[in-house]
Amino acid sequence: MSKSDIIKNFILANVQKHPRDIATVLADKFNFSRQRAHHYLKKEVKSGNILKTGRTRWSQYFLASGSYVEFIEKIKPGLAEDKVWSQYVKPIILSCPENIYRICAYGFTEIFNNAIDHSKGTTIFSDIKIKQNVLTIRIIDNGVGIFKKIQKALKLDSSKEAILHLSKGKFTTDPSNHTGEGIFFTSRMFDKFSILSSDMFYTFQNEDWFLSPEKNEEFGQGTLIKMEISLKSKKTPKAVFDQYTDQEIGFGKTIVAVALSADPNDPHVSRSQAKRLLLGLEKFKTIVLNFKGVSSVGQAFVDEIFRVFQNEYPDITIHYFNANEEVDSMIKRGLSNR
Structure with missing residues (x-):
């Protein structure tokens, strides 16, 4: 086995344990500079074996065939949900059953796009985890908060009323650019769909919305969307769309x-x-x-x-x-x- 292969195998065996400091661990192991270590890491990123998220000292590395990835994106012109999906999320989910892959592709891009277009925040954090046959996607922005934005748009007395209008489907604060269908369909494709914002945590599960007792004390301003689905689920996007749409009139x-x-x-x-x-x-x-x-x-x-x-x-x-x-x-x- 060549030295390059030995280094490659070491990276793949250790990157999950050391996402932030794999360059240092690699340099110490083989007694070369961090610059040299980054050369080898760059090589594995290019070959598609590992994913790199973040930049400079905020960089992290994850196995492309692994079960976890996280990243932060600044909300700015040019940020596109399909590019983020392809770069960071798709490699993790490629090995999942096709119906799960399609559900995640729809759900992630819909919700990430909502955060870009509606949140009025500056950053979006996301992580994807596969554990015990359950796939979980979280998308978190630091914007005004989904319930407060709806409350303001509809002049509601309470932000609690916002979930009612959000749950109907076809509601959007930007009708010229959005149909308002994203959350309606995404919440029905996943096994469990949760929204945390304005100290309220609503969950859609088993065809019903309920106020969840869960709290996240560390969560501040903005909106957290959490989507969970079993890898054994037989749901398909088509089946969900067919349940609520008509060929002639649509949704x-x-x-x-x-x-x-x-x-x-x-x-x-x-x-x-x-x-x-x-x-x-x-x-x-x-x-x-x-x-x-x-x-x-x-x-x-x-x-x-x-x-x-x-x-x-x-x-x-x-x-x-x-x-x-x-x-x-x-x-x-x-x-x-x-």
Whole structure:
């Protein structure tokens, strides 16, 4: 075995343990300069065996065929999510099943692009980890925060209301450049999709949004998006798209968690609550209301949805499910009065 091969094997065997100081470890092992060590590292990067992230003293190295990579990008003109995907993320995920690869390609590029275009931050940190057959992607920006931005755009009383509008799909603060579909579809492709911002941690899992008890005390300003999926998952992007789209009208169906439209301690009774719930839903052909977690509803709330809104948009079909006996009774009473 040549000396070059010995050095190569040493790099590949030790880079995961020493992502930040592999050049020093390499130089000490073979008794040559750090400049010489960087020459060998550059050679392995060029050959595609290892990934280099960061620049100068912030450089880190990771196995291209490994199970972890992290990087930071400055938000500036020219930063493109597809280039970041190809340079840092794709090599780690190439060995995954094709459906997982496609889901990650869609999810990463959608969410990374959101951070570039919407966060108003200066940097984006991301890491990708594969552990115990679960792949996790995190994308973190230091911007204004997704919930605060939506609150300001819609003039909402509380940033808590923002998750309701975000969860519907087709909502965006920049309609000329974005469809608002990214988070809706990404959250349904992954097994678990979480958003941490403004001290609120919402998770979408098993077709439902809920306020997560998890907290990250070290997290400051901005938005953290975390996406998790089992490598054994059989989901495909096509199956998820097909569930909510029509060949003629495109993205035409949405499922809305009614519980998100009011504080857990407040009953769903008023027309104004119903109007907040319905905001933007006229863009869809089919609306499915999930009443899970809603203990009771008022006559005005029901009337606004099932009579007033329905009369205004007669071509829209409204379905509902997960209603308890009391809620179901109120809805049926409202439907009979149409």
